[in-house]
Amino acid sequence: MKTFKLIKLNVLEGENKDIQKTTIPLIDGLIINREDEANTWLIEAYIEEQYKEYFETIMDKEEEIVLQAKITKSTNQPAMFLVKVIDSNDIGDNSNILFLGKILDHKKDQVENTLKELIEKGYHGEELLQAFKNQVEEAESTT
Template sequence: MKTFKLIKLQIVESDNTRNFSLLDGLIINKEDDKHTWILEAFLRDDDLDYFQRIQQKREDIEVLAVITNERNDPASLFAQVHEVRQIGDKVSVLFKGQLKNQRNEYAGQLLDHLVSHTDLTGNALIDTFREQMKKRPRLNKS
């Protein structure tokens, strides 16, 4: 197993991405035959109800996790909320899931979207592309 520091946590919801105030966290590559990753996020307790609702649904959600360094692109995981535990005035959320290897696929989709839906060219296009690769907005399939 390999353990990494979790720097940023986001949940993809329909057409947007929800950001969380991460107090601390880690992500573990179990290096098993199912390519399982475990993610633990330590958050403010005002996120407790949100994650308890997700846990009760027992559905896969898309989690974006920035690992080790804030300049890294977010890793995308399809995960379930495995456990939600209140610890004092904080909450620990444990996710289990699989890493979605989509960096190159997403880059191509984003570039296609920017070229076909904006009037950007040259440096403006390049700058917007780089900025959006970091933010990773949800792209409509149209």
């Protein structure tokens, strides 16, 4: 198992282009790659009491939600997870929420989509390579 510090946590809700991102202020948090056959991750978020009811409602409905998490450093790219809330505990005046789920790998899809769009625009050979590099640099500068 590998353990990382959870730096930032967002909940993504909605469908298609109508996605709402809610930032959950963290007091502290950990994220653990369990390195098991199912490739599951455990996320532990220590949060203010006011958010506990929101997550307990999701847990009671056994809903899956999408979390966006920054790990280790605030400058790292966020990782996306499809998770279920598996437990909540009171710790003093605050709450500890446990999530279990899988990391979502969008990078491969993004690369394929970018290449497909550039090919459809007529790029090929060295032009395709240069246009792809430009798009990657542009995308990195906006995140």
